[in-house]
Amino acid sequence: MSKSSKDSRTQSAPLGAASWVTNWAFARGESVVATAGMFITGMVAATVVGAGAWTYYTHRKTLTEAQQDALAQAAGSAAPGIGVALAHDDLTTAQSLMEQFARAQGLESATVTLPNGTVIADTRGKHDANLKLPEKWTGNEQVGTTSTYADDQFTARACVPVSGRGNAILDVTKAYTYQPLAHLRTQIGIGVTGAVVLSMGLVMYRRMRLRMRALGAIQESLRFASELEDGQLSASGLRLAEDLGSEALAWNRLLDERERQNHRTALESAAERLTAGVTAAGGGDYAAAFDGLWQGLIVLDDEGKVRVANGAAAVFLKRNKGEMTGKEIGALLRFSDVTTLAMNVATGKARQRASLEASDQMTPDAEKTVLRFTVRPMRREDGSAAMIVIEDVTQQRVADESRNGFVAQATHELRTPLTTMRLYLEQLVEDGDKDPLVKARCLNVLNSESRRLERIVSDMLSVSEIEAGTFKVRGDDVNIPELWSHLEEDFKAQAADKEITLSFETPPKWPLLKGDRDKIEMALHNLVGNAIKYTPEGGNVVVRASEENAVLMIEVSDNGIGIKPDELELVFEKFYRSKDKRIASITGSGIGLALARQVVRLHGGDITVKSQIDKGSTFMLTLPASASIGAAKLAA
Structure with a gap:
């Protein structure tokens, strides 16, 4: 898309502040579902918070009312016994009954008073032990019990009937504080419910986002196309990134077909x-x-x-x-x-x-x-x-077949380390705590497979960068001995599994290189990995490094199946797979050697190959060196 096209688009359709923020914060096409996604997330969060608050409120209210009713019923049950003791002027028994009742109910205080306020019995000792009850008194015609709750304290009042004399009053108080953690099961239920609802919301948003990103980008492209004048419309300005999904791929195919x-x-x-x-x-x-x-x-x-x-x-x-x-x-x-x-x-x-x-x-x-x-x-x-x-259209169809083959091979390449990691994770969970050796082996395999998975994804991203013309390398100092050590460690187990003798030969001193360490390591991984992959069991692979005329030379030699003379250059083309029937069952994406040569050439070097069928192959990687210093010094 040209600058003038962008300018005309901006002038003809000025964006509001909210729309500008959305378009800036999200990838092309995502702004269409961003608002819906945020709305759904907000609704889910509000639902979870509201459900939690409502559950907390109702649970606390229910427990408080239950405790309040229980205290009132207990006071009502204790009152008749105390009244019988008072009817016989047995204040000591009445005090004893009240204290037992207070201990059983966990009360802060319990008091029996006459209607005129005279304290007959009190668990806090605020009564006259030598008090003589009058023969008869009036007042307190209350029937039944009442209870209240305020300031984390229950208060209950019950009528104490004293036969032949009148009614006394039983007042009790009990402290109570709602403890949310004491009802952990309820809280866990709230949390699980919230997590399930939030997860469902996120899954819905994820599915909507994946499906709608491409549709949103297509809508933006159509709106942009409608703003252009005749003769300005170009398919390149309307193309979408392929990672937006199948809809984007179909849209790009339509644009290509239109062109x-x-x-x-x-x-x-x-x-x-x-x-x-x-x-x-x-x-x-x-x-x-x-x-x-x-x-x-x-x-x-x-x-x-x-x-x-x-x-x-x-x-x-x-x-x-x-x-x-x-x-x-x-x-x-x-x-x-x-x-x-x-x-x-x-x-x-x-x-x-x-x-x-x-x-x-x-x-x-x-x-x-x-x-x-x-x-x-x-x-x-x-x-x-x-x-x-x-x-x-032969080349177009070959490219289509190569791309489809690459997708199939890449899928297999990704599935293999993922399957291995899953199996070893299961073993680690089941037996890791019981056997330290099993734990160490599982962790070692997981580390190795995760690095392998990282290399595969890195290769795919690098191919995309090459296709887009954005592939670049850094110019940092490269510690070759450290890289060499990692290379030997990464392939030791793989070679041992096929009973292949893998040897590394180092020069007396290593040159100092400037370049992109990760990409150089990726190139060497592809060369050594291919040598082991295409060498039968019991074979030999030699990785030899030397320096000559300020040039680092690394040879990767094997005694494997070899390469046909007419395929020696074809193996460096993207997505190319040899026609040799012996490799049909060997997985590979067809991008390793192409990517390795591209990386090395960007560093000013090259990769060449010599091979004979059934005798083996030798790949020569050369890189210009800036200086040479002792290997021991670098290794230290």
């Missing part, structure tokens, strides 16, 4: 004008331009016979150009579907443009060619009835 369609339309229009010029002028500059087109062009009359054809069409169809004119198209094409389509358009049975693809392979050993035939009607006064445009 190809526009190109074909322009080509056909130009070819039509050229054809008219060729047939009218009988040759000259028009004929030269017609033959100079890289697409094949054939013009048919209404009987399906060739009126004119250019040189590219003759090459694609493997025919002599001079012999094509006047022949029926069916005699020139080996593809019955294309012949039928061309005849239908030429004779007027079909009036729409159509395209077909056909594979052309003369012999089993010959290389397969994929041709696209586009047939369109062109009714003209000179008798031209149809035009056939022939394009070689």
Whole structure:
């Protein structure tokens, strides 16, 4: 997208402050679901907090009312016994009964008073032990009990009936503080409920976000396209990042197809004008331009016979150009579907443009060619009835197959370390605490597989950066001995599993390199990993380092299956996999060597290979060195 396009977009559709913040904070297309996602998250959080607060309130209220009722019932139950003792003037028994009642209920205080306020009995000792009850008294016609709760304290009052004398009053108090942690099960229930609700909300948002990001980006692209003037619209400015998902991939394919369609339309229009010029002028500059087109062009009359054809069409169809004119198209094409389509358009049975693809392979050993035939009607006064445009799309299909193969291989490459990590994690959880050796082995494997997984993902990201033209290397000091040690440690177990003798030979002194340590290590990992991968059990792999004329040379030699001479350069192409049937069962993404050579060349070096079938291969990596210092010094 050009700067002018962006400026025009900004001027024609100014964004509000909220929209600007959303577009700045989220990736392209995410702003569409950001508001919904934040709203859902807020609603979930509010629901969890509200549920917790409501549960806390109702639980506390229920417990308080239950304690209050229980205290009132207990006071009502104790009052008759105390009244019997008072009826017999037995104040000592009444005091004893009240103290037992207070201990049993955990009361702070319990007091029995007469209606006039005289204290008859008190658990705090605030009564007259020598008090003589009057024969009869009046007042306190209360029936039943009452209770209240305030300031973390329960208060209950009960009527004490004293037979033949009147009613006394029993007042009790009890301290009570609500303890949330004392009801841990309820709190855990609240937390689990909140976590489940929040998790469901996050899962819903995640699914919506993954599905809507691409749709939002497509909507932005369409809005942007609607703001452009005719002639300014370019597919490159509307393309989406492929990591947005299948919708983005489909959108990009539509854009690519639109570009190809526009190109074909322009080509056909130009070819039509050229054809008219060729047939009218009988040759000259028009004929030269017609033959100079890289697409094949054939013009048919209404009987399906060739009126004119250019040189590219003759090459694609493997025919002599001079012999094509006047022949029926069916005699020139080996593809019955294309012949039928061309005849239908030429004779007027079909009036729409159509395209077909056909594979052309003369012999089993010959290389397969994929041709696209586009047939369109062109009714003209000179008798031209149809035009056939022939394009070689072999490389596009090979790229598609390579990309699909890469995805399949990459998926397998990722699944392998993940499966290993899962199995060892399960063993670590089950037996790690029982056996220190098992624990150490599991942790070692997990560390190794996580580093392997990191390298695979790093390779994939590096390929994407190379495709986008953003692949860069740093210029830091590289500690080669440390890198060498890591390399030997990483592949020791893998070589031992295949009973391969893996040896590392070091120079007397190491050169000092400047470069990107991680990417250099990645290149060496790919070379050594391939050597072990393609060497049969019991073989030998030697990694040898030396310095000559301020150049670090690292040879990775093996006695494995070797590489065919015609594939020595092809193995450095992205997504290429050797045709050797022996490697069909060996996993690989086809990007390792291409990535390794790219990295080394960006450092000013190169990777070359020598190989013989069934004898082995030697890959030579060279890097320019800035200085040489002793290995012992660097290792220290």
